[in-house]
Amino acid sequence: MMQEKEIFKSLFIKALRTTKGKQINNATDADAFVALSTVLAEWIQEKNTSGNKQEPVKQVYYFSMEFLIGSLLATHLNYLGVNEIVESGLEELGFSLEDIKPYEHDPGLGNGGLGRLAACFLDSFASLGLVGNGVGLRYRYGLFNQRLEDGKQFELPDNWLGEGYMWEYRKPTEAIDVSFGGDINTLVQNDKLQFQLVNAETVRAVPYDVPIVGYQTETVNTLRLWAAEPILDQVLMKAKLEGYAENMLAYQRRLEELTDFLYPDDSTEEGRILRLKQEYFLVSAGIQSILKEYEKRQLSWSDLPRFLCFHINDTHPAFLIPELMRILVDEKDLSWEESWEITTQSVSYTNHTTLQEALETWPENWVKTFLPRIYMILVEMNERFCRQMWEKYPGDFDRIAELALIADGQVKMAHVSIVGSHSINGVAKLHTELLKKKEMRLFYQAFPERFINKTNGISHRRWLMLANPSLSQLITEAIGEEWLQSPKKLTKLLPFQTDSIFLEKLQQVKHHNKQLLANYVKQEVGILLNPHAIFDVQVKRIHGYKRQLLNIIHIIHLYREIKNNPMKPFAPRVFIFSGKAAPGYHFAKQIIQLIDTVSKVVNQDSDVKDKLQVVFLENFSNQLAEKIIPAADVSEQLSTATKEASGTGNMKMMMNGALTLGTMDGANIELFDQVGKANIYPFGLSAQDVLHYQQSNEYTAKDLYHSDDRIRYALDQLIIPGDFVKDEAVFKDIYHALLTYNDEYFVLKDFDDYAKQQRKISNDYQERNIWNQKSLINIAYSGRFSSDDTIASYAADIWKLE
16 A cells, blocks of 8 residues: 555646646645546546447437536545545645545536446446447536525526536547438439438537546446537638638527537527437437447348447437438448347337426427438338338227327327337336336337336435435444445444344434534535534425425424424424526425525524524535435325326435335335335325326315315415514415415325324434334435346346346
8 A cells, every 4th residue: 555655646747837837835726636637537547448339239328418427536545445545645634535525516417317327327338348438418517506585496507517527538539420400312322212411500529528437347448428519611601601810700600509518498489499409419419420330340230239228318318319320321321120120139228207287298290390301210110100000900099199299290209219219218117007007008008128227216325324424433343334335234233223223324424414514514504504403404496396394384384383382392393495497387386485485484593593593505416415315204205196207316315324204106006015114104195196186177276275274374474474474475476386286296285194104213213223224224224225236137037148
């Protein structure tokens, strides 16, 4: 170790000099971060070039609009096995690793669960020694930085690239041209129709590669991110035709906008068109690049499915299917039939939602205008598929109309994904069953062999080993290090249920993490949280179906209860919220404002300050999640049954010892199956109940308003000036959504059951030994939800990887 440390110190000093032009004695922590990252990047490149990718090896390319990879410094240090060497070497040079780490910013490459799942999958690919590469976009500003002013969300640019990104490598020689618009010339050559795109607008896609390191393996995979850049000749030609200077710069910026933001605002037509073009840009650049590399291996096109897998993460990359067909038919001169066989056998699709708003459709005329050749291929796909269905279901016009890829002037991207894939998977058992029996029932009847379940997973190394070092150390001391590479070995903790000393240590670790979070909140928000209280956490995207509203209505009820019964015993609670609302989602923004309003009333009331606190932490991110999740006692997973495909926040908090308060929705059901009823707090309508009410129209929210005094009081606070509102119009949309429009997500219907479980949590928490046992059982069974297990299952059942 001594020799390795001296080598590191020498490399660090050299990197400090070459990157920042500084010596040790005048370098800042920010300088040290750049130098340290430079040394680690060089080590990773050495590992990458030494290589483990034997040719030919079957490879997976995972296409996703999001890769929420988070900070990578700590990951690289631990995965390369050099954390101790680096920490000691830096200390001898006068630096602290802990002071350097905060200078790394989260990359703005994702928003929520979809992107974090993709990042966990990349981690598991490399850690399992599989060749699996990500394909995404290099957003200049990501989603947005969230700021709250008077409780209102404001979106600011997330300039995460302002100081550069230490882990990426720009590859301009591997750039790809992607075309939009134009006209199609049809001609006949050698008795075969040929199609040529002319007068198109072309954008250059430049790749930036981010190495993905496996945990103590020799594997280094790649996340390839594409950035849009103008083609200089085209810009100059445009300027010559239309005038120089101002027009040229405006045109150049318009082309670059393709990769400015994650999810352009789809509340405007301009924003939606930009999103359509962004999605095609991703798949066209990605698939062209991959096929160029495939040709270099001198393998036949018919063998492509033996060596390449293209996986579509939700419907955003669904244009991959017609784009692959375009290249095979138009550029490689294959027949339609051979191209279709290659495409369907090499593409697989994960569906992440049953919400219609997320099952993308595009106006047919938009696709025809901006992607004319892709439109022709989609029309051909649709006609051939409908003929196939006519042969299977002769005379069933209604069925075929419902199955069509193009109908009512819309191109249905979920339908394209299903028809063009050999495998369609849901992400939790309930979700997959809903796809087969309800949302995609007709497709399941047509292709039952294609549908499969793959419950989501999380990187236990990221969300336990790195995010919660105190708990990780306690686990390793008890059962050894085997769990780091075999997470199901966490079940070896189960015998410690009766070990009072271990349970006391477990409680001390949780209290330590709560104190760390309390210190952070005090520093950032100015609120001093009580670390002895129950930390009740709901952190996720703000949305009606995720029902932050149920939580805050219950808090209003608790506030009233404490005010009316100040001498009644009450287990102190700290309610912690965090999450972003989509810029155009007014209802979600009102929920944030309501949470903020309630927090101010509660936190400023001296009558309740020792019993109840509420805090909303703005700008939810990977780094913030890593502070909150280890401190959680209660994990709130409140989605309306049938609405959450899986959820992964539930898994992260379970892995860190939080107890789940949740509906029987998504992966909550499988979590329940793992830990048993005694170690989870289930409540609310079942999936069958929800479907029944949706079909029968028997539910009337106003009946609950009139019959339940708790609900009536809480809702009245939204529109009657008093403790919570001065202007009755502020939260009227929430009020009317629940009563006038009959509570689409059954918030009021589930309130009573939710309140009962919250009372049970308060009572159970007082029995700390029993609570700690429940916490330990959740940790012990959480290895079942490791992304290692998920990816191993994908590899065996879908991708057929060795």
